[in-house]
Amino acid sequence: MTATVKYDEVEAGQEIPARDFPVSRLSLVMYAGASGDFNVIHWNERIAKSVGLPDVIAHGMFTMAQGGRFVTDWAGDPGAVVDYGVRFSAPVVVPDDDQGAVITISGVVEEKLGDNKVVVALKAYSGDSRVLSKARAVVKLA
Amino acid sequence: MALNRDFIGRKFPPSEPYEVSRVKIREFAAAIGDDNPIYRDREAAKAAGHPDVIAPPTFPIVFSMNSAAAVLADPDLGLNFAMVVHGEQRFEYTRPIHAGDVLSSSSEVVEIRSVGRNEFLTLRSEVRDEAGELVCTAFNTIVERGGAA
Numbered sequence: 277m278t279a280t281v282k283y284d285e286v287e288a289g290q291e292i293p294a295r296d297f298p299v300s301r302l303s304l305v306m307y308a309g310a311s312g313d314f315n316v317i318h319w320n321e322r323i324a325k326s327v328g329l330p331d332v333i334a335h336g337m338f339t340m341a342q343g344g345r346f347v348t349d350w351a352g353d354p355g356a357v358v359d360y361g362v363r364f365s366a367p368v369v370v371p372d373d374d375q376g377a378v379i380t381i382s383g384v385v386e387e388k389l390g391d392n393k394v395v396v397a398l399k400a401y402s403g404d405s406r407v408l409s410k411a412r413a414v415v416k417l418a
Numbered sequence: 419m420a421l422n423r424d425f426i427g428r429k430f431p432p433s434e435p436y437e438v439s440r441v442k443i444r445e446f447a448a449a450i451g452d453d454n455p456i457y458r459d460r461e462a463a464k465a466a467g468h469p470d471v472i473a474p475p476t477f478p479i480v481f482s483m484n485s486a487a488a489v490l491a492d493p494d495l496g497l498n499f500a501m502v503v504h505g506e507q508r509f510e511y512t513r514p515i516h517a518g519d520v521l522s523s524s525s526e527v528v529e530i531r532s533v534g535r536n537e538f539l540t541l542r543s544e545v546r547d548e549a550g551e552l553v554c555t556a557f558n559t560i561v562e563r564g565g566a567a
Contacts, residue, residue, distance in 0.1 A: 336505065359511065
């Protein structure tokens with residue numbers, strides 16, 4: 277594995293700048309097809325509202341995948357991720373308009389472990405909602 | 419309705435092997451909006467030390483719970499799918515998944531608990547390659563809203 281970030285050049289507490297990840301209804305249709313998760317609350321506004329949701333919501337795994345992109349783009353090699361877990365704390369509501377929604381993700385190197393591994397803690401927001409909590413990845417750096 | 423606690427510890431036999439293809443990895447990467455060449459270009463993947471294109475970290479969700487799906491639908495469990503949301507997800511990776519892998523997953527219900535009015539069910543799934551080596555362990559917690567009321 278060839279992560280491009282070097283363990284020796286990373287400090288605990290180091291921040292990884294925030295990035296915006298857009299999500300549209302098209303994103304959800306593509307994700308449904310690629311993942312095989314066809315739960316109607318991810319594409320049918322009528323049924324989403326009938327079960328008490330404000331609108332169609334993104335698949336939790338779509339949001340988790342954006343956190344994955346954030347970490348792997350930083351680390352340089354997706355194969356460097358050795359552990360990744362999240363709690364889905366609020367839904368990402370995706371309106372049927374030209375803008376869709378935006379997931380804003382930022383990170384911090386929370387801890388340096390042995391064997392060139394670091395813990396990256398993520399924050400993910402959509403608007404004012406914190407959509408992931410307890411989001412952490414362990415990455416093996418160069 | 420509360421979930422049937424008799425299902426705690428229930429194991430599901432391994433799924434039919436899942437063959438990881440370059441086309442499926444490319445489709446999944448496109449769906450998550452990730453243009454990393456390591457998911458698409460064999461040469462880029464090889465340059466990074468991988469035998470072929472590798473899959474994004476969340477890719478195992480595509481197949482890792484196949485063996486559990488039928489049991490979650492068992493009426494004796496009492497799960498109302500209309501009220502289910504995804505609560506937590508975690509993957510522990512032994513190595514990256516790459517195109518050409520033939521993987522089977524076996525799942526076990528490791529926990530069922532009530533939190534407030536909701537029921538939480540956690541599945542642990544082991545993904546193994548053809549040699550029987552562990553590739554990834556997935557922990558999937560689903561929440562049945564209002565199930566404990």
